[in-house]
């Protein structure tokens with residue numbers, strides 16, 4: 001039998017090294033579990049960066065996918081298809097927005113949002129040609145395209161990828177005062193994540209998003225939230241902005257779990273007025289809104305609703321944090337989270353979270369370090385209490401085993 005190491009060697013030989021994966025090869029997934037090619041079972045605590053909130057290979061989503069795959073998969077938007085309407089209807093109802101524009105990957109949806117707010121700025125707000133500014137926040141993550149890395153404050157994401165897209169202004173996250181000061185007559189939008197995922201599960205102060213909402217309304221600026229990772233139940237609400245009373249964005253960006261991890265499906269959502277800037281021919285995507293993706297998206301949304309995944313995330317996330325807080329160790333400096341979106345920040349002297357993630361892998365728990373010293377715990381939302389007890393036992397054990405051990 002071919003070993004995992006052989007597969008890894010072949011992959012390393014033939015693929016660009018733009019990732020540093022944990023050394024295991026997965027071949028099967030069901031619910032919260034995944035299996036490697038030697039048949040070893042692991043609990044997935046990454047959920048493909050929250051794209052599989054519904055669990056791996058959810059039977060209802062798989063059924064919708066296979067049924068649709070046998071009918072028609074791609075029409076292009078040159079013709080209507082009978083799946084896109086029902087999908088967008090459901091998405092708009094759940095998000096309480098007027099209209100949606102479907103794309104494929106998250107980064108593409110962010111790009112679409114940027115095009116929308118710039119065009120809104122020129123055509124509706126009346127900003128002078130080519131002067132539109134978008135305010136973004138430090139340590140953001142919005143994807144890997146040239147424009148999304150142009151907004152980044154992370155040197156690694158940007159080095160030698162210039163020249164960058166102009167028109168962005170960086171301010172500190174969680175600082176409403178800084179936002180107030182950064183606004184100019186040319187500001188068309190503020191874009192941020194309601195919790196910064198890749199930055200290490202950074203949760204802003206209570207009321208911050210409400211303040212941002214108010215500043216945007218007062219200055220006729222669009223409030224844009226990237227909920228590609230935090231949305232669709234992950235943080236214990238359907239959308240993370242719902243943790244505050246009055247932080248509803250003008251434009252909402254979704255992706256990842258919108259397909260339950262079966263297929264790239266993303267979208268932006270906004271009011272009729274904002275969406276009216278899109279007229280025939282000015283924006284598009286060959287695969288965006290295709291019937292296969294739409295059938296999958298509709299099924300994925302139904303599962304979130306039928307299985308009360310947002311509520312589960314809320315209850316089980318609180319439970320997980322309470323249990324984690326009982327771990328007796330000096331190695332943890334902070335445990336934070338909303339719903340099943342939890343970060344364990346380790347003391348800097350621990351040499352980063354990576355060796356702990358490797359140790360957890362050996363114990364059958366898959367996590368990925370984020371921002372060097374944070375272990376992110378984001379299991380599929382279909383998880384049960386017992387599984388959380390087991391996760392906490394494994395983390396307790398690796399923190400006490402004297403890891404990181406030399407490799």
Ligand SMILES: *Cc1c(COP(=O)(O)O)cnc(C)c1O
Nearest residue numbers: 105106107141142143226228229
């Ligand atoms: C994953 C992610 C993206 C990018 O999505 P892709 O599908 O990888 O292009 C953008 N924003 C946030 C907050 C994300 O977590």
